[in-house]
Amino acid sequence: MDDLELHRPLIGQQGSRAALNTPVLVLDVEAMERNIAKMAALAAGRSVALRPHAKTHKSVDIAHRQIAAGAVGVCCAKIGEAEVMVDGGVGGVLVTSPVAAPAAIVRLAALAARAKGLMAVVDHPDVARAIDAALGEVGATLDVLIDVDPGIRRTGVASVEAAVALAETIAGCAQLRLRGVQFYCGVQQHLEGYQQRAAAITERTNYLRGVIAALKASGFSCPIISGGGTGTHHIDMTLGVFTELQVGSYVLMDRQYLDCALTPDDPAPFEVALAVDSRVVSANHDALVTIDAGFKSLSTDGGAASVRDGAAAGAAFAFMGDEHAALIAPGIGTALRPGDRVTLTVPHCDPTVNLYDHYHVVRGGTLVDIWPVSARGRAR
Incomplete structure (x- = not known):
């Protein structure tokens, strides 16, 4: 049985979260709404636009709530995510990874022909020309941003000179408009100390200023300067270079960001709205119990999950295979029995969300709705 068959009858029943089949992805909608409102207010106070990254939540429902709170659109990492958002009525989509494969370029052109406010990044002249040709085939135009490598050598132009050369190529493309x-x-997003992170971002932002200055000196304006993230949002707003921020994880939060001091005065300004509810399936040892959430239920790239509720907060978490994990603490095997519920804070929200078909939306202890993870698996 899928989530809807299992859990739709529980919607609206008082205390129905306790009856959910586990492991299950749970969204505290009130905490999420407060996070959305807080980030929107921070950005408005600094006259910075928000284009939150939908790769975090992959949800049309959440994207619409972010836009209703003032966001100018959303970011998507892949063309498949962008297609889902556009089909769900979300406008102002920016594809933040270069679209370079021939089949993907055809899809991007088709999407540009029907999507309001679509933008994409480019980082290579050959790709810019290929996208321009595909757009010409369907009679569409596309706004583009030059992706600038911040030093990690993943994507983006590798120098100031390359940025100017790419701008010149884009200027020669009839269907592209440089924005x-x-x-x-x-x-830098996950450098745990605020001062260390601030120093690193200040240095990198100075490099960005040089790129922008060179583009302007060559006759290319930059009305949109997009970037930043949850880990650096406070620093980015203070430095005042970005016109819009691509914050993502703030809306849900995870253990990785809880380990970071996000602002100098308040290390954790956003609430944890995402959880995985699990249950004890074996309790035959004094210092260890086994729960039903393993590799298939939690991302592994961000380290271990942490206990939020239902067990001792200091219990250690250890993966024990695809289906299981251990919680380890003195006396935990006596304190917990098979069937007991344990709520976990996930290590990394983006890939954890991608493991599930639905959010189980709760207010307090009551299931109030079930939302699809709309762009789950749209990695191409």
Whole structure:
């Protein structure tokens, strides 16, 4: 049985979260709404636009709530995610990874022909020309940003000179319109100390200023300067270079960001809205119990999950295979019995969400709705 068959009858029943089959992805909608409102207010106070990254939540429902709170659109990492958002009525989509494969370029052109406010990044002249040709075939135009490498050598032009050369190529493409630059410092987002992170971002932002200055000196304006993230949002707003922020994880939060001091005065300004509910399936040892959430239920790239409720907060978490994990603490095998519910804070929200078909939306202890993870698996 799928989520809807299992859990639709529980919607609206008082305390129905306790009856959910586990493991299950749970979304505290009130915490999420407060996160959305708080980030929107911070951005408005700094006159910075928000284009939140939908690769975090992959949800049309959440994207619409972010836009209703003032966001100018959403970001998508892949063309498949963008197609889902556009088909769900979400406007202002920016594809933040270069679209380079021939089949993907055809899809991008088709999407540009029907999507309001679509943008994409480019980082190579050959790709810019290929996209331009595909757009010409369908009679569409596309706004583009130059993706600037912040130093991690993943994507983006590798120098100031390359940025100017690419801008010149784009200027020669009839179907493309250059709107600015993208600059995402992914490595720096998770530097745990605020001062260390601020120093690193300040240095990288100075490089970005040089790119922007060179483009302007060559006659290319940059009305959109897009980038940043949850880990650096406070620093980015203070430095005042970005016109819009691509914050993502703030809406859900995870253990990786809880380990970071996000602002100098408040290390954790956003609430954890995402959880995985699990259950004890074996309790035959004094210091260890086994739960039903393993590799298939939680991302592994961000380390271990942490206990939020239902067991001792200091219990250690250890994966024990595809289906299981252990919680380890003195006396835990006596304190918990098979069937007991344990709520986990996930290590990394983006890939964890991608493991599930639905969010189980709760208010307090009551299931109030079930939302699809709309763009789950749209990696191409």
